[in-house]
Amino acid sequence: MSRHTWFLTALLLASVFTRAETTGGQSEDVKALLQRIDQLEQRVAELEAGKNTSTAHLQDLKAQDTQIPTGQTVEEHLSTQMHDEHSQNVRDVEGHFPSMQLRGFGDVDFSATDERGTTSGFTLGQFVLHVASPLSKKVAYFGELSFTAQPTSYTADVERSIIRYSYNDHFKLSFGRYHTPINYWNTAFHHGLWLQTTISRPEMIRFGGRFLPVHFLGMLAEGNIPSGSLGLGYEVGLGNGRAGTISRAGDNGDVNSNRAWVGRIFARPAAMRDLQIGGAFYRDKITPIPALTGTPSFGEWISSAQIAWTHETPELISEFANVHHRNNLTGNIYNSQAYYIQLAYRLPWEARKWKPYYRFEYTHVPASEPLFSAPAFEVTDLVGSTAGVRFDITDFAAFKWEYRHTKHRPTDPPVNGVFVQTAFTF
Amino acid sequence: MAVITLAGATLSFAQTAQDVAVIVHPKNTVDNLTMADLAKIFRGERQYWRSNLPVLVLLRSSGSHEREVLLRNVFHMTESEYKQYWVSKIMRAEATSPPTDLYSNGMAKEGVASIPGSIACISAADLRPGVKVVRINGHLPGEPGYPLH
Structure with a gap:
């Protein structure tokens, strides 16, 4: 890493000590x-x-x-x-119907790593627009659009587009494109990087990643389960599941005639505010495109567990997922696992603006796994640590500094990197 | 001593000076809420009454005594955390907007008296006929053990 990188980091650190206007x-x-x-x-x-x-x-x-x-x-x-x-x-x-409310999220990033073939520099993160509009007292629309910088242009994506009919607290039915409720992080933070403590998402649910299906297109029933102070809730969905590229949802139609199922149950106990414990399953049939040798399809069964304590003093988020693939040609079964545990603590000084954090994450994919080891669908082993600090410069903007140490295959050298981000909502 | 009677309750101004009353539309069948119920309603986790009528939360604007009492006792948040909470909740598609901010107890009372599913908190000293006062943990404003003050 060059001296310029450290100078820039020091400059950003110094800048945040500027006192905000007193109100x-x-x-x-x-x-x-x-x-x-x-x-x-x-x-x-x-x-x-x-x-x-x-x-x-x-x-x-x-x-x-x-x-x-x-x-x-x-x-x-x-x-x-x-x-x-x-x-x-x-x-x-x-209120009036419809009454559209628009909120934006953005981030600007700097990264420098010792990985061969990479260059340090600034990147413009995703520019995200979130739309919420009640259409009547019981019908609402939600949408999320992202604009991502590419080498020659920007790509625009409809990340979420959901219309929801609510009968009561126990039954709400919606249709559209979702972030798959197989993972807590995926449904708590979406594309709003300001919302999450860290700069990066866990590798197991990385945007564009393949370990877990990030998006889901179809219908979803959700609501609270009468359970008193236990605060149980559920989500059950039916949709297209993974497309042929497996990192995307089948937005323009399913790749096969088998629908994907997803179900999640969670508890938000009244006695422990900000605690959520849950488990989820996901069932799909994967038809890879381009096809693998012998044109196999794969039965996929994902099971996951989550615990999130977002009280900030401390914050604890931990998730585990097992991805079970059955080669429908040979009948062979493969299980891959990933988990992460993230700890953070909002410090009491300086108007509670500082929040240091640490995350450990791990992914294991069997060497014989035919889908995740194919170059077009590759998911590699990972052992990684992330340590950083977040500084909330205002109620709606934050600076984050992060150091990451990751190691993928045994033969790969470890990668160290320094990352800086300012993330905000407007 | 001036005394007002509402929904079968007798409240004295002296006793209720600092208490914040929870009011609903007179036709709402709810008579008593626990603090846990109140937290769920104001945090947008419970969005319907038992009759499947949507809940409309009306909140006094920032800087008011009523809002400070709610933030301290019900939300357990600072004003900043409250704003961030609703940004996050709307982003998660769990709500379309934060509670409606109102600049006076009179506006809150008018809203509750006119909108069947609404709920608001106003200073007990500003209570007037036309709304229903809800017991919290079995207590009315001014009674020993009433938690919102």
Whole structure:
């Protein structure tokens, strides 16, 4: 790594010590204004009580045939105006359909590794737009678009496109393209890198990776299971599963006539806020394109387990997955495993802006595994450590510094790398 | 001492000065919520009443006493963590928007009185007829053991 890399890292470290603008004074002003509104509302209520007395008095006068045309007209006009304003306020509070809300995520990265054939430098990360729009009180649409820099242009992808019909908390049915609920990380952070503590995703669920299916196209039923304080929930889906390239979902149709199934059950106990424990399964038939020698297809059965404690003091996320492949030509069975464990802790000083973290990850694929060892579908063994620190410069932007040490095959040299990222939402 | 009676409850202004009342539409059948129920509702984890009516959470805006009480006792979050929580929740497609922010207790009361599935928290001293006060862990504002203050 060049001296320039270390200079740049030091420069970024120094920059974050710049103090953010204080908003304490504004906050006090807002509090005072809100208290003033409450006082004025109480005063209006008192005056209205007085007005009712006046109205009764005016009606008495009217009964006595006293002429009060001007006052009566003003009173009726005010009454109509107040009713219209009230209706408008209530309509505003209740919401409009559809009402699209747009949120963006972005990141800028710097990387330098000692891997042969790589160069250090900056990269523009994904530019992500997330759309949420209620279409009625029980129907909503969610979409996620990403724009990724390529050597000669940008690629645009529809990462998620979901329409959901909600009957109640126990049954919601949706259709579209999802992040497969086989993995916690995949459904908690999506493409919003600002949301995740680290710069990188775990290798087992890396975008463009092949170990687990990142995307899923089809239908999904989900909801809470009546379970009291245990807080059980479920997701059950039916869809196209992996495409011929196995790293993508079959967006324009399935590669075979066998649908994929996915199911997940999880618990969010009321007594342990921010804890989620779950397990999932995924069943599919893989028809690789390009075909392997003998044109085999593979039965795939993935089982996984997750635990996530996102309390931040500490944060613990750990997942395990076993990918079971059955060669339908030979009947041979292969099992590959991957897991990671990530620990982080939000430090109490400096307005809780610093969060150091560490992640260990491991992947094992049997040497005889015909699908994951084929060059077009390759998944390699991995032993890796990631250590870093996150600094939240504002509520919606963060700097992250990360060191990674990874080793793939026994014959491969270990790779060390330094990564810097600023990730934000807007 | 001034006294108001709502939903069968007798509340005194002196007792309720700092308490925050949970109010719902008068036709809502719910009478009592636990703190765990309240947390699920305000955190968007429970989005329907038992009658399958969608819940609409109305929240006082940032800087208000009611919001501070809720953030401390129900969300267990700071204002920043609350904002980040809803960005994350919407990104996960678990909600389409955060709770509606309202600038006064009067607006909250008007909203709850008009929208059947709505729920809000207002200062117990600002309670007026037209809404239903819900017991929290079996207690009403002003009673010993009431948790929202």
